Amino acid sequence: MPLLEIKNLTKKYNADTLALSDVNLTINEGEFVSVIGPSGAGKSTLLRCINRMIEASSGYILFDGVNVSTLSKNELRNLRTKIGMIFQHYNLVDRLSVIENILHGRLGYKNTFEGIFGIYNEEEKKSAFKIIEILGLKEQVYKRCDQLSGGQKQRVGIGRALIQKPRLMLCDEPIASLDPNASKIIMDHLRNISSKMGITCLVNLHQVNVALKYSDRIIGINSSKVVFDGAPSEMTSDIVYSIYGSEAEELDIDIGGRNAS
Amino acid sequence: MQMEETLNTAWEEPSNDISNDERPMSIRKISKASIVMNATLLFLAIVSIYAFFTFDYKNVNLIEAFSSTFYNLKIVFLEPHLKHFSVHETIWQLIVTLGLTVLTTLIGSVIALFFGLFAAQNLSTKLASNIIKAVVAFIRAVPTVLWVLIFAVAAGLGSVAAVIGITFHTIGYLIKAFSESFEELDKGVIEALKGSGANWWQIVFQAVIPSCASYLISWTFLRFEINFTYAILMGAAAGAGGIGFDLYMAGGHYFDLREVGFITYIILAVALVLEVISTRMKVKLSGFD
Structure with a gap:
């Protein structure tokens, strides 16, 4: 059974701006899926519709057999605990330490009182430390997040999502603000999350070559429509051209030795 | 004059209304706001000068007044003590x-x-x-x-x-x-x-x-x-x-x-x-x- 089914998803911001039109997708458990497309194509909107940070205009989303769009406030909160999210700008609380930021991922499981005062049980703290170790942040545990580098911040972001014990990770341009070295570390971690922990990853990317290297499947979006959905091996320069339009000529994208231009 | 020529050729259409004007050039643009501002300042200055000439000074001697003010300030700040309160x-x-x-x-x-x-x-x-x-x-x-x-x-x-x-x-x-x-x-x-x-x-x-x-x-x-x-x-x-x-x-x-x-x-x-x-x-x- 697929983990995520998107049917006829449409999002209009207003009468003129159509962010998504009639998107249909099925994503299976454990898949690593990249979403590529030019800026403003609707990639971020697609991701945010899944956990209802943005309300879709029409169509529906089934997550693990549950219709997301009809959930009540509490059920939605419950759903969001199962979906981790990481961001281009990390979105950490800079003034708090690494461990505090990672434990924020548990807030969705807590009642209001425990959440307000940040009361976490031993098990949660232990798993936080384990995640920190996996992500290689052991020396930064008690450091404030504004003292970390971009790559380290993004790893904290991944940690915060992982501690939710999610079934799906939504990654909104995770490496768009990072240097190539840090980008590789982050993508390797995401790949491991998918292949070793079996967590499904849906990653928005700007870099076609990164998408080709890491994903099981690539979805291309152009002006609010899905124009490609297939394995990286099926990707050709014509398809890149259809995704990026005339911009592709300047992209000079390397597809397994061939140039897209 | 060479500069003027190059300028003229560069822009093709020489702006004769500015560069050929005989009046002294102003670097500030005269706008409505600056006129109002200057008029207000001028008005206040005139009122102030007028006031100083027409104040009712009674019999205050300016020098005496200043000196006793400084005397009081001296008492306040140089000779502090406590008398009525401990x-x-x-x-x-x-x-x-x-x-x-x-x-x-x-x-x-x-x-x-x-x-x-x-x-x-x-x-x-x-x-x-x-x-x-x-x-x-x-x-x-x-x-x-x-x-x-x-x-x-x-x-x-x-x-x-x-x-x-x-x-x-x-x-x-x-x-x-x-x-x-x-x-x-x-x-x-x-x-x-x-x-x-x-x-x-x-x-x-x-x-x-x-x-x-x-x-x-x-x-x-x-x-x-x-x-x-x-x-x-x-x-x-x-x-x-x-x-x-x-x-x-x-x-x-x-x-x-x-x-x-x-x-x-x-x-x-x-x-x-x-x-x-x-x-x-x-x-x-x-x-x-």
């Missing part, structure tokens, strides 16, 4: 004034924190935010002294009216300051926690307040300093007691300038200490610890 008593009154300050700031800041959350547009609904902001604008528009006098109608002149009145204005002031700090918060942080299933109160206490803590504290401390001034003032104006009342008695009843000087020095010392504390706090909060 040192012990003065310090106690100082503590009373500080007590008023702490009480008003503490109650005010706690209440303002909660209303500030609902007044911030990124954390609240537009309606609630606008209502609170409108009420708060009204509270701030009325001066603190007036609030104390208004509450004195119900509570009688004294420390109760002073505390309520100063607190009231403190709330108004801090709600504005706090809510604007909250509004500056990066909305991504809120989005991230919301996306992981955290609820509103959890987001507020785990992300919003920690992120804004340094602003909140520095605003509160600024208000603490303001409230210290008001607490002194209210001691005299509203009979709230404390060092302000002593100052009023020394100056207005005993006409003892030396005692006024002593009390002024004490107040100055406290103000200096507060300044030092706030500066250190800001450094500590904004820097890395």
